[in-house]
Amino acid sequence: MMVKIQGNEKESGLIETFSITGGDFHHAGQVSTQIKEILKELGIDPNIVRRAAIVAYEAEMNVVMYAQRGIFMLKVTPQQIKFFVQDEGQGIPDIELAMQEGYSTATPEMREMGFGAGMGLPNIKKNSDIFEISSEVGKGTCLNITIFLDQGKKQ
Amino acid sequence: MNQYYHSIRFDETKCRGRMRCLRVCPTQAIRVRNGKARMIEERCIDCGECITVCPNGAIIPLTDPFGELSRFRYTIAIPSPALYAQFGREILPDKILAGLKKLGFDEAIDLAYTCGEVSFAIQEYLRNYNGPRPLISNACPTIVRLIQVKYPELIDHIIPIDTPREIAAREIKKKKARQLEIPEKEIGTFYITPCPVKMISIKQPAEKGRSNLDGALSIADIYGPLISAMESLEESEGQRRGLESICILGIGWAISGGMSRTLRLRNSLAVSGLAEIIKVFDDIEKGKIRDIDFIEAYSCTHGCVGGSLTVENTYSSYNKIIKLIETLEYEKIKACPDIREVRRRYEQKYYLIEGKLEPRPLSPLDQDIGRAIQKKKLKETLFEQLPKIDCSACGSPTCLAFAEDVVQGEADLNDCVFLWPQKITLLAQEIITLVEKTGIKIKKPEKEAKKENDL
Numbered sequence: 001m002m003v004k005i006q007g008n009e010k011e012s013g014l015i016e017t018f019s020i021t022g023g024d025f026h027h028a029g030q031v032s033t034q035i036k037e038i039l040k041e042l043g044i045d046p047n048i049v050r051r052a053a054i055v056a057y058e059a060e061m062n063v064v065m066y067a068q069r070g071i072f073m074l075k076v077t078p079q080q081i082k083f084f085v086q087d088e089g090q091g092i093p094d095i096e097l098a099m100q101e102g103y104s105t106a107t108p109e110m111r112e113m114g115f116g117a118g119m120g121l122p123n124i125k126k127n128s129d130i131f132e133i134s135s136e137v138g139k140g141t142c143l144n145i146t147i148f149l150d151q152g153k154k155q
Numbered sequence: 156m157n158q159y160y161h162s163i164r165f166d167e168t169k170c171r172g173r174m175r176c177l178r179v180c181p182t183q184a185i186r187v188r189n190g191k192a193r194m195i196e197e198r199c200i201d202c203g204e205c206i207t208v209c210p211n212g213a214i215i216p217l218t219d220p221f222g223e224l225s226r227f228r229y230t231i232a233i234p235s236p237a238l239y240a241q242f243g244r245e246i247l248p249d250k251i252l253a254g255l256k257k258l259g260f261d262e263a264i265d266l267a268y269t270c271g272e273v274s275f276a277i278q279e280y281l282r283n284y285n286g287p288r289p290l291i292s293n294a295c296p297t298i299v300r301l302i303q304v305k306y307p308e309l310i311d312h313i314i315p316i317d318t319p320r321e322i323a324a325r326e327i328k329k330k331k332a333r334q335l336e337i338p339e340k341e342i343g344t345f346y347i348t349p350c351p352v353k354m355i356s357i358k359q360p361a362e363k364g365r366s367n368l369d370g371a372l373s374i375a376d377i378y379g380p381l382i383s384a385m386e387s388l389e390e391s392e393g394q395r396r397g398l399e400s401i402c403i404l405g406i407g408w409a410i411s412g413g414m415s416r417t418l419r420l421r422n423s424l425a426v427s428g429l430a431e432i433i434k435v436f437d438d439i440e441k442g443k444i445r446d447i448d449f450i451e452a453y454s455c456t457h458g459c460v461g462g463s464l465t466v467e468n469t470y471s472s473y474n475k476i477i478k479l480i481e482t483l484e485y486e487k488i489k490a491c492p493d494i495r496e497v498r499r500r501y502e503q504k505y506y507l508i509e510g511k512l513e514p515r516p517l518s519p520l521d522q523d524i525g526r527a528i529q530k531k532k533l534k535e536t537l538f539e540q541l542p543k544i545d546c547s548a549c550g551s552p553t554c555l556a557f558a559e560d561v562v563q564g565e566a567d568l569n570d571c572v573f574l575w576p577q578k579i580t581l582l583a584q585e586i587i588t589l590v591e592k593t594g595i596k597i598k599k600p601e602k603e604a605k606k607e608n609d610l
Contacts, residue, residue: 029437033437040519042531044524078525
């Protein structure tokens with residue numbers, strides 16, 4: 001059986017959706033590992049893969065630590081990688097404060113596990129090209145992240 | 156594409172396509188096509204897992220035969236410290252080295268001493284290091300290749316200090332050439348290896364152009380002759396200095412965790428076994444393991460004593476090394492290099508590796524990202540049709556790998572036996588339709604006709 005690759009769909013990107021369960025530390029990190037594998041398979045530059053892996057991991061861990069559940073969406077086009085992460089959880093009362101390095105609301109248990117250094121959101125911002133965050137207390141948080149594949153043409 | 160040298164060869168006449176190798180390969184570098192195993196060269200990292208599981212002995216490690224020694228005027232054996240763990244506890248390194256000489260080498264040198272020097276050099280490097288953490292040991296060539304192939308973005312984490320075997324070979328060659336007044340190329344240095352991967356690190360070093368070693372002999376091959384040679388030793392030969400001659404820092408290189416233990420590195424991890432290492436490397440990539448300075452990583456479980464070319468049981472030999480370290484610690488014996496001398500040499504870049512390590516990432520689905528995305532989508536659609544039980548009967552290691560092989564034109568979707576019933580049903584219907592078209596009445600088989608009559 002021959003399998004053909006259609007050329008006309010070339011422009012449409014690859015979309016993958018993952019769900020994350022809050023508090024599930026046992027499976028935490030699997031989404032970002034899968035995302036990393038996909039990006040490598042697509043032949044994305046190793047340095048960009050590394051940045052994307054860090055962003056994905058931090059974003060995933062935020063859902064695991066602070067929300068009940070979340071959706072992680074990946075979209076890859078020949079120009080860019082986009083992450084869309086939406087969770088149902090406690091939300092962030094003061095985003096500006098949460099963006100400060102070293103600020104953390106992690107519980108002692110989370111710190112015991114090596115999290116809660118207050119680097120999560122700043123790390124995501126540092127490693128992405130466009131970073132948007134919105135949050136509603138008691139409802140959840142939404143992240144919109146873009147990493148450009150052609151770093152020379154970064155806008 | 157034949158650009159990579161591999162230390163493993165598949166013997167087609169012996170291979171019966173039993174798929175064991177296919178299933179254990181950590182980088183999915185093996186496919187079985189037409190009943191014979193074959194290697195995808197760019198994927199293989201020479202870990203040797205396949206050698207151990209092949210029930211037909213069809214996967215052959217390529218080490219040098221003993222006859223290679225005759226190519227040189229003067230020959231030197233440099234045994235891996237793992238060799239010291241292959242015999243009873245009363246047989247100490249001195250005796251083993253004397254035994255090697257008896258076997259026909261002009262000289263046999265103790266590598267543990269150089270290992271000790273390199274331990275100190277690593278300590279020096281860690282002290283002044285400010286780059287990405289953790290640093291990863293390069294002692295195991297499989298780990299270096301795993302990073303080049305599967306974790307190219309971790310390449311800067313590999314410590315740029317050369318391996319003891321390379322440094323020892325370089326120095327002894329220089330020294331002997333001066334002493335004997337013969338050119339270096341007439342001196343042959345042979346590593347006595349616990350695994351096949353050291354062979355490629357000699358034939359095709361990952362970083363520099365040429366290795367200082369000239370060949371590798373397997374521990375398994377010399378074991379028998381070495382035992383006889385040691386038995387025939389005179390009282391005066393070997394075992395004179397006993398424990399006093401063993402460098403405690405170096406002996407630890409035979410086992411996973413030995414280096415960190417003897418150096419008393421507080422912030423280090425020792426990881427062994429490829430499956431475990433892959434988990435740790437995944438975590439490093441995510442930025443998870445940030446507070447660790449150094450990782451001792453060995454592809455074989457428990458380190459070099461677990462190599463596929465060793466003879467003694469891995470656990471016994473691991474235990475032997477641990478006991479030896481404990482004894483040396485207890486007796487406070489430290490026949491190790493002078494740290495001031497190591498520091499002086501370190502400043503002169505004596506231990507630094509020549510050349511730069513380049514990544515060799517696996518080819519993506521396509522060089523063009525747009526096409527790669529389309530192929531990825533197709534791969535997922537195909538994967539959905541597959542049974543996902545990874546039986547590997549098709550000759551690819553998993554259903555996902557099979558889907559990729561089909562997308563890349565390397566395999567035929569019909570190779571999946573689970574798609575046959577569907578296909579056969581369709582074919583049968585097609586046949587009936589064709590027969591009906593001819594207008595000939597189909598006579599039912601006797602059995603079925605009888606059944607209908609009975610009803």
